[in-house]
Amino acid sequence: MKVTLFVTCVVDMFETDVGKATVELLERLGCEIDFPKKQVCCGQPFHAAGYVESSKPMIKDMIETFEDSEVVVTPSGSCALMFKKYPEILGNEPHWAKRATTLAQKTYELTDFIVNVLKLENVGAKLNGVATYHTSCQMTRLLGVKDSPFKLLSNVEGLQLKPLPYRYNCCGFGGTFSTKMAEISEQMVDEKVNSVIETNADILVAAEGGCMMNIAGRMERRKVPIKVMHIAEVLNSH
Known part of the structure; x- marks a missing residue:
């Protein structure tokens, strides 16, 4: 299975060993890893602080970045959850909301993916x-x-x-x-x-x-x- 890694800001900046471990683990379990270099912040800090409109450009960038992915996996439950919130955040923009729903449905937190998708x-x-x-x-x-x-x-x-x-x-x-x-x-x-x-x-x-x-x-x-x-x-x- 081809897996696209959403590594998150915290891992990218502070906990790079977690990113490496995630890649090595998934590869050992038979996954082919893809890492889009265009990925940025998912918008969670802005959205959680009440700056919903300011989060939307980042959200749209992330939707475009991961749109062609077969499945998206992240070592962060809160960032996976943010992807799941995208359809609601973009609810007033039907075109984007539809694309956001597709992304949300194929996004998994790491352990959830291993147990419920890989069945391990x-x-x-x-x-x-x-x-x-x-x-x-x-x-x-x-x-x-x-x-x-x-x-x-x-x-x-x-x-x-x-x-x-x-x-x-x-x-x-x-x-x-x-x-x-x-x-x-x-x-x-x-x-x-x-x-x-x-x-x-x-x-x-x-x-x-x-x-x-x-x-x-x-x-x-x-x-x-x-x-x-x-x-x-x-x-x-x-």
Whole structure:
């Protein structure tokens, strides 16, 4: 299957190893990877901040960029969700809304794609350690991808997976929320870090770059020696 990778801004600028792991993992699973160099921001930060009209030129650029793709896969639930929102955002422009719907229907978050399109739950990954998994808000509550990460992680050889207390609580990132409401965000991420520490895990696994940056950053400041890994990196371990 030919897969077009939507790598996201966060991965492109801050977490390039996640992009590499995603490509290597999908290639190992038999996919042919295409990477359109024209891809830019999906418009999520602008849209979430209320600048809906300002997000539309980026949205249209992304629709054109990925229009000829067979299937689009991204290592970010929130960015996949943004693609799913395109038809509604462009609802007053029928021509664009139709093209947006086509894109939305062929876009998948990475774990959802592996489990529900490739029909795989064991990707042959091996990683020794004790891990816990952080469920990101938009990926679980809005995109609806809840079980796929756990199915894949449960089949990683050598990995002991422990439940994260209050796992559905937000980590406090929330895009601009973490800057506009910094004091509240700090308390939320501290609560999340405390929950991770409670598990006695040595690895925190997440599937969202923003959450990873927020939690890892707080752990570093608090000198908490727990490694943070994107699920693509875990599944690519062998």
